Amino acid sequence: MERQSAPRIEGLLDRSITRFGERELSDEGIRGVDGPLGMTAKARAFGPVLVVEAEGTGSEFERRPIRPDLPTIDLLFVQQGEFEYLDGGVWRTSRGPLMIAPSGLPNRVRLTGPWRFVVARIPRQALLVHAPVLDDRVSIHEELTLSERSLAVLLSQSVRSEQEASEADARLIARTVLEMAGAVLRARQGGTWELEDRQTAIRDRALALIRSDGTDPRLDPERIASGIGVSLRYLQEIFAAGGSSVAAELRRERARVARSLLQDPGADGLGTTDIALRAGFGSSASLRRALAAFYRLGPAELRGDSSRTRTKS
Known part of the structure; x- marks a missing residue:
């Protein structure tokens, strides 16, 4: 369920607090140029979002990420100090307090005097719910909006x-960061959502998550909403407008998986309880209720129909 998670991509646990010294930063591909790095960092994980604050004194460093082309985007706010960055062999000075860039880009930076910045690292897929366009170019902005x-x-x-x-x-912070970051990207990179388009995108993302992770018994409507970065109430309203519910679609997917297993000759040795667990149901009773609701058949009838079909063929 959390494949698109910035902390998990970085090897960090949800809700973890991690501190980085020079050795740990070096392991991440950040090295000082002609001198010590002079840099420390602290990271906190909130659901799919990773928040990092780094600080130090005047230094020049080069970042050569261990994992280039990461499926995440960075929103970096400079809180103190000024910096220069190497652009096509030319050093360019920037006083811009906001930089937006795909994660994993190699870069070389000079910082003068004491400096500090904070960055939100966010999965691209999570942002697409909130922003219809994601530009892969680096952009620097000299004025911040409210x-x-x-x-x-x-x-x-x-x-x-x-x-x-x-x-x-963690879920509330992640959802707030995703919504605010999405608004920033819409304003800075262009593109607007019509309400209907945004709701369709959210529903599609929720259904995709249900299809990919529906057999995980821990998956529930609240985790689905958290996984795509919206509130549960809003997600429920979107599904209700279409005449369904998040829970019903989750049961439907699990019932589909269970039906496939019941009609699979290779699964003839599995009992009803085993199939219920493999499909993500908490019990065989939940499985039976779902099959009755969606197919008007029980486990034995589904297996019987399958057996008759195989015998005739």
Whole structure:
């Protein structure tokens, strides 16, 4: 369910707090140029979102990511200091407080004096629910809007806090960051959502998650909403408008998997309870209710229909 998770891509656990010194940063492909790195960082994981704050003194460093072309996007806010970056062999000075770029790009940066920045690393797929266009070019912006300043404050306070985040806290922070980051990208990179288009995209993402992870018994409507970065209430409203519900679509997918297993000759040795568990149901009773609701048949009847079909053929 969390394949598209920035913390998981970086090898970090959800709700974890991780500190990086020079050795750990070097392991991530960040090295000082002609001197020590002079840099430390702290990362916090909130659902699919990774928030990192880094600081140090004047230094020049080069980033050669261990894993290039990461499926994530960085929104980086410079909180203190100025920097220069190497662009086609030319050093360019930037005072822009916001940089938007695909993660994993190699780069070389000079920072003067004390500096600090905070970055949100977000899966591309999660952002596509909120922004119809994602530009793969690096962009630097010299003025922050009010919403961008608010996002920077949220990121900074979230990563600096030592307070343990509950699962509900992590989901709320992740959802808020996704919605705010999506608004930033829509404004900065162009593209607008019609409400109907956005709701269709959200519904499609939820159904795709159900199809890919529906057999995971831990998957429920709340986790589905969290996985695509929207509130459960909003997701339920979208499905209700189409005459269905998140829970019903999840049961439908599990019933489909169970039916396939029941009609598969290779699964004849599996009992009803085994099939229920493989399909993601918590019990054989839940399986029977779902099969009755969607197919008006029970496990034995489905197996019997399959056996008759195989005998006739």
